[in-house]
Amino acid sequence: MIxxxxxxxxxxxxxxxxxxxxxxxxxxxxxVTFLIVLWVLKRYAYKPLLDMLEERKRRIxxxxxxxxxxxxxxxxxxxxxxxxxxxxxxQAQQLIDEARAAAARQGDQRLQQAIAQAExxxxxxxxxxxxxxxxxxxxxxxEIGRLVIDTTAKVTGKVLxxxxxxxxxxxxxxxxxx
Amino acid sequence: MAAEHAIPTHAEPLFSIGPLAVTNSxxxxxxxxxxxxxxxxxxxxxxxxxxxxxQNVLEFVVESLYEMLEGIIGPHFVRRTLPxxxxxxxxxxxxxxxxxxxxxxxxGWGGPTEHGFHVNTPLLRPTNADVNMTMxxxxxxxxxxxxxxxxxxxxxxxxxxxxxxxxxMHGAILFVLVPxxxxxxxxxxxxxxxxxxxxxxxxxxxxxxxxxxxxxAMGGVLHFPFNVLTLLPFYFMExxxxxxxxxxxxxxxxxxxxxxxxxEEEGH
Numbered sequence: 001m002i003x004x005x006x007x008x009x010x011x012x013x014x015x016x017x018x019x020x021x022x023x024x025x026x027x028x029x030x031x032v033t034f035l036i037v038l039w040v041l042k043r044y045a046y047k048p049l050l051d052m053l054e055e056r057k058r059r060i061x062x063x064x065x066x067x068x069x070x071x072x073x074x075x076x077x078x079x080x081x082x083x084x085x086x087x088x089x090x091q092a093q094q095l096i097d098e099a100r101a102a103a104a105r106q107g108d109q110r111l112q113q114a115i116a117q118a119e120x121x122x123x124x125x126x127x128x129x130x131x132x133x134x135x136x137x138x139x140x141x142x143e144i145g146r147l148v149i150d151t152t153a154k155v156t157g158k159v160l161x162x163x164x165x166x167x168x169x170x171x172x173x174x175x176x177x178x
Numbered sequence: 179m180a181a182e183h184a185i186p187t188h189a190e191p192l193f194s195i196g197p198l199a200v201t202n203s204x205x206x207x208x209x210x211x212x213x214x215x216x217x218x219x220x221x222x223x224x225x226x227x228x229x230x231x232x233q234n235v236l237e238f239v240v241e242s243l244y245e246m247l248e249g250i251i252g253p254h255f256v257r258r259t260l261p262x263x264x265x266x267x268x269x270x271x272x273x274x275x276x277x278x279x280x281x282x283x284x285x286g287w288g289g290p291t292e293h294g295f296h297v298n299t300p301l302l303r304p305t306n307a308d309v310n311m312t313m314x315x316x317x318x319x320x321x322x323x324x325x326x327x328x329x330x331x332x333x334x335x336x337x338x339x340x341x342x343x344x345x346x347m348h349g350a351i352l353f354v355l356v357p358x359x360x361x362x363x364x365x366x367x368x369x370x371x372x373x374x375x376x377x378x379x380x381x382x383x384x385x386x387x388x389x390x391x392x393x394x395a396m397g398g399v400l401h402f403p404f405n406v407l408t409l410l411p412f413y414f415m416e417x418x419x420x421x422x423x424x425x426x427x428x429x430x431x432x433x434x435x436x437x438x439x440x441x442e443e444e445g446h
Contacts (some may be wrong), residue, residue: 003336020309020383023189024199030305031314033207037214037269037320042261048225049233049240050257056227 142178144167185283185391189308190299202286202300202310210272210305239314243267243418243428250432255330255439257369259432267428270306274386274420276411277304283394293398306386306423309379318376318433320371330439339438340366374434378427385423389416 018021149168153160158167189201229237243264248256253348272276276282279302286300305311331339343355343361396408 019187021186021201021361022313023275026189026201026204026310027314028306029198029204029331030311030319032307033204033211034269034311034314034318038262038265040211040215041265041268041326044222045236046264047241048222049237050244050260052225052227052229053241053244059227110435174183 053127141173144176148172185300185307185387185394187387189310190371192299199372200271201308203311204272205306206282206302207311210269210276213276214272217268231385236269239268240264247428247432249323249441250429251436253298255326255435258321258329259326259377259435262319262434263428263432265422265433266319270315270424270427272419274423275306275417277302277386277390278393278416278420280410283390284397284405304390306382306385307390309383313375313379315382315427316375319434320375323370323431326435327438331441378391378420378430382423382427385419392416 145168149160150163152168189203191199191201192205195257201272214338216235217232221236225233244256245258247263251259282302282304284297285302286297287301288295288297290296297442325338327336341360343352344358347355389412392412393409398407399408400403
């Protein structure tokens with residue numbers, strides 16, 4: 001052990017830089033390489049990537065703000081739609097009521113017209129019946145008068161004068177009317 | 179005997195480009211750099227609002243780091259400091275995990291020893307097992323940190339922040355304490371320009387070098403294929419160490435930055 005220490009002491013001990021092979025050319029070569037890596041990463045990695053991350057963050061925030069705005073607009077549109085629907089329903093109900101009332105009025109009018117028409121028809125029919133009846137009665141009276149005259153003439157066996165015929169006809173008519 | 183098989187503490191030169199001797203750790207650094215460039219290009223060449231594939235992964239990494247650092251540094255300064263801090267994390271992690279690929283330290287030039295063939299000059303060495311690399315990152319941080327410090331406090335504010343008495347003292351006590359605060363400020367300067375960078379440098383180097391040495395040692399305990407059993411638990415541990423050290427380096431830098439940009443009224 002001691003000889004080793006003595007031997008080490010006798011020889012010139014290498015300094016830190018010598019021991020670890022540090023010298024300007026190698027130090028500068030490694031420094032330049034490291035600076036190249038630093039420049040490449042800064043120029044081609046960090047800047048574009050951080051800009052892109054920033055841009056993405058901005059777009060996401062923008063999209064979220066837009067989504068919020070759309071949500072609010074949708075809520076407003078929904079509200080407006082419901083209002084319009086409510087108004088439309090109200091108006092439709094009003095129209096239906098009016099139409100129903102108008103229909104009811106029109107129905108009544110039609111009914112009245114129909115009734116009036118029916119009554120008119122009935123009246124006309126009655127009138128026609130009366131006329132027919134009167135005509136028939138007149139014919140009947142005439143026929144009966146003639147039969148009475150014929151019968152009377154046959155029964156009495158005499159030829160009735162026009163005065164007799166007139167009288168018989170009047171009497172028959174009178175009795176028939178009674 | 180142990181010294182014979184130990185991994186050297188420095189990177190080994192493999193070939194030369196002009197006056198520059200290219201070391202095995204530099205080769206790995208370039209490969210990792212190329213891989214990072216290709217992945218970034220694949221992920222961001224046609225960047226889309228709706229992400230997919232590699233862009234998705236990159237976004238996940240960047241967003242996670244951004245949120246983590248925003249929590250430490252605050253929303254105002256994070257965009258300015260993120261490029262360095264996130265790069266440190268990504269680069270250290272990529273280098274650390276690349277260093278676990280089988281072949282690191284075992285493929286290279288060597289010769290027969292009494293214990294069999296031994297690789298003296300490995301073709302590949304973990305990037306962070308080279309002090310030049312860890313020091314480059316620590317010194318880059320120190321320079322950037324100074325810029326952020328002055329930006330946040332102003333030049334006069336930075337000097338005041340370092341040397342002025344804190345705690346809102348008045349009167350005679352202030353004159354007594356001024357030399358003490360100046361001394362504390364000088365100590366702070368030593369910490370900023372020496373202790374912190376050295377700490378960052380050595381911590382990362384030490385962990386990765388130790389991990390590499392541990393895997394080398396565990397691989398030599400038994401002969402193949404039985405050494406898989408001794409290696410496997412340490413591989414998982416090194417996976418963990420790889421991400422933990424990347425996080426530690428980034429979080430320490432973030433913590434130093436937060437302390438620098440914080441105003442006195444916020445900090446106390």
